Amino acid sequence: MTSSPTLPYRIGFGEDAHRLSGGRPLILGGVPIPNAEKGAVAHSDGDAVLHALADALLSGLALGDIGQYFPDTDAAHKGLDSAVIVARALDLVQERGYVPANVALVVTLDKPKLGPLRAAIAQNVALLLGLPESEVGVSFKTSEGLAPDHVQTRVTLLLVRSA
Numbered sequence: 001m002t003s004s005p006t007l008p009y010r011i012g013f014g015e016d017a018h019r020l021s022g023g024r025p026l027i028l029g030g031v032p033i034p035n036a037e038k039g040a041v042a043h044s045d046g047d048a049v050l051h052a053l054a055d056a057l058l059s060g061l062a063l064g065d066i067g068q069y070f071p072d073t074d075a076a077h078k079g080l081d082s083a084v085i086v087a088r089a090l091d092l093v094q095e096r097g098y099v100p101a102n103v104a105l106v107v108t109l110d111k112p113k114l115g116p117l118r119a120a121i122a123q124n125v126a127l128l129l130g131l132p133e134s135e136v137g138v139s140f141k142t143s144e145g146l147a148p149d150h151v152q153t154r155v156t157l158l159l160v161r162s163a
């Protein structure tokens with residue numbers, strides 16, 4: 001980006017997907033999913049919600065994507081807690097005078113049912129962003145059996161100018 005952003009509002013959007021395989025933990029929005037038979041195949045902890053969230057933060061200010069800041073070729077990022085990625089993206093946004101106002105996220109996953117964890121995921125995402133839980137919308141979808149070994153996430157958020 002060559003110029004300083006001045007708009008009062010900026011929209012961000014992020015997406016992520018990981019293959020699922022047995023014998024790995026599944027973590028979504030920083031919440032370990034207790035009854036998951038399969039977890040994400042990834043270089044980091046594979047948290048597809050937090051990856052999409054970080055990309056949404058970055059995209060709102062045209063700051064690229066998480067792979068540029070945390071390359072999956074860097075051994076230092078092996079098993080990385082994805083909360084670190086979100087914190088870095090949030091810092092970059094705040095340095096430019098913006099803060100998140102609200103977030104909407106969608107997880108597409110066939111199994112297990114995530115409904116009982118909706119509040120925990122919303123609470124943790126809210127905590128990471130410094131927002132009230134009421135500003136984090138969390139939706140779950142199945143793939144209707146089209147992608148049983150796959151988790152897909154999408155996050156949109158609104159950034160507002162704070163300074």
Ligand SMILES: Nc1ccn([C@@H]2O[C@H](COP(=O)(O)O)[C@@H](O)[C@H]2O)c(=O)n1
Pocket residue numbers: 108109110111112113114115116139140141142143144
């Ligand atoms: N892993 C999931 C996926 C979906 N849900 C909930 O099930 C309902 C129906 O989902 P469809 O994809 O068939 O429309 C919906 O209320 C989802 O919230 C879930 O809890 N966990």
Ligand SMILES: C[C@@]1(CO)OP(=O)(O)OP(=O)(O)OC[C@H]1O
Pocket residue numbers: 016017041042043044045046051066067068070071072077078080
């Ligand atoms: C997070 C990073 C880096 O560890 O790798 P993965 O955990 O594989 O996840 P991905 O969603 O492919 O994002 C790219 C990388 O930034």
